[in-house]
Amino acid sequence: MTGRSRHETYAALLAACATAGLDATGAEPIRLAENAIWRLPGGLVARIAKPGQQDHSARELRLARWLTTTGIPAVRPYPGLHSPVLADDRPVTFWEELPPHGTGTVLDVATLLKQLHALPLPNFPIGHLDPFIRISDRIDAATTLSAPDRTWLHSLLTELRAAWTELPPGLPECVVHGDAWTGNIARPLNGADAILLDLERCSQGPPEWDLVSTAIKLTTTGTITPTEYDEFCTTYGTDVLQWPGYNTMRRTRELRMTTYAAQHAATHPEWRQEAQHRVDCLRGRAGQGPWRWRGIA
Known part of the structure; x- marks a missing residue:
């Protein structure tokens, strides 16, 4: 991702965190590609999608919550934040941070x-x-x-x-x-x-x-x-x-x-x-x- 794109996703992160009442101090990028993933303090991860993807992001959250009821180990949405937060037309979703891990087999x-x-x-x-x-x-x-x-x-x-x-x-x-x-x-x-x-x-x-x-x-x-x-x-x-x-x-x-x-x-x-x-x-x-x-x- 270019420096400009990194700056844009960070700006979206700050705006989304302000809306959701979360602290973005010390946020660190995990992966910056089609979707930008940022680590926040307190075991929280933010996922910033491309503009116009609000419906897809909302469906992803709902599916993740559903999967938690099935017994299949899957990434878990952050409690209390059930809908994407829009920032500059980018839907931002928040997730529980994974434990230390490697890539699957x-x-x-x-x-x-x-x-x-x-x-x-x-x-x-x-x-x-x-x-x-x-x-x-x-x-x-x-x-x-x-x-x-x-x-x-x-x-x-x-x-x-x-x-x-x-x-x-x-x-x-x-x-x-x-x-x-x-x-x-x-x-x-x-x-x-x-x-x-x-x-x-x-x-x-x-x-x-x-x-x-x-x-x-x-x-x-x-x-x-x-x-x-x-x-x-x-x-x-x-x-x-x-x-x-x-x-x-x-x-x-x-x-x-x-x-x-x-x-x-x-x-x-x-x-x-x-x-x-x-x-x-x-x-x-x-x-x-x-x-x-x-x-x-």
């Missing part, structure tokens, strides 16, 4: 997804999964890419939207996380159960979408071994690679990952090479996958 992902997908739908609307949300805007914002590359990405988006409507039957729809990867799982250092994070994309949808996030670590990025993937499938109970709709979902997830990097490369010069590499992979310029894609913080 592939098996943690499988375990938590198996529990999540087994839940009945809650008795309030949670929306339906939109796998293409923000992709078009991300392509338009990817100013480090050439015009032909951006045009090609838009064409791929159109192709995948059409393919998604023709997906073959799969597992029954359920509550899905929407962005289920190890970076959204916290593994407490005290040995407690892994904790599910970042419920922004949690909604009703096909469970295969959650499973694809791990499968592409084998088929696209090559960051897990076949043995690790087999253990993931055994723990969850399904191998999404055997589902005929896998390639459509794989390509959609690859497009999301590529456009995320490409959008932020416009303000992060250090990401420019990785963003172009991902485009080159999708366009067949980097040989056959799996490829090595560097993580984007």
Whole structure:
């Protein structure tokens, strides 16, 4: 995130804390990306979303409160603050700080997804999964890419939207996380159960979408071994690679990952090479996958 963007999110933090009656003295950034995460005194964390995301943030809070009743370990909203606080059109939500932790494992992902997908739908609307949300805007914002590359990405988006409507039957729809990867799982250092994070994309949808996030670590990025993937499938109970709709979902997830990097490369010069590499992979310029894609913080 640029210094200007950091300043803007800090200003939003101060305004939201003033509205909520909270002390922002000594606030420290944890992660500054599409959403800005700040640590506050007293075991409190603030999450500052992009402008115009109030409905999504309100749904995230409601889902998190619901998950606390199901027994699934998940990030917990800060007590007493049940709605996002608006600051410069940015919804700010407040959460209990996690205990000291590391990143979750592939098996943690499988375990938590198996529990999540087994839940009945809650008795309030949670929306339906939109796998293409923000992709078009991300392509338009990817100013480090050439015009032909951006045009090609838009064409791929159109192709995948059409393919998604023709997906073959799969597992029954359920509550899905929407962005289920190890970076959204916290593994407490005290040995407690892994904790599910970042419920922004949690909604009703096909469970295969959650499973694809791990499968592409084998088929696209090559960051897990076949043995690790087999253990993931055994723990969850399904191998999404055997589902005929896998390639459509794989390509959609690859497009999301590529456009995320490409959008932020416009303000992060250090990401420019990785963003172009991902485009080159999708366009067949980097040989056959799996490829090595560097993580984007």
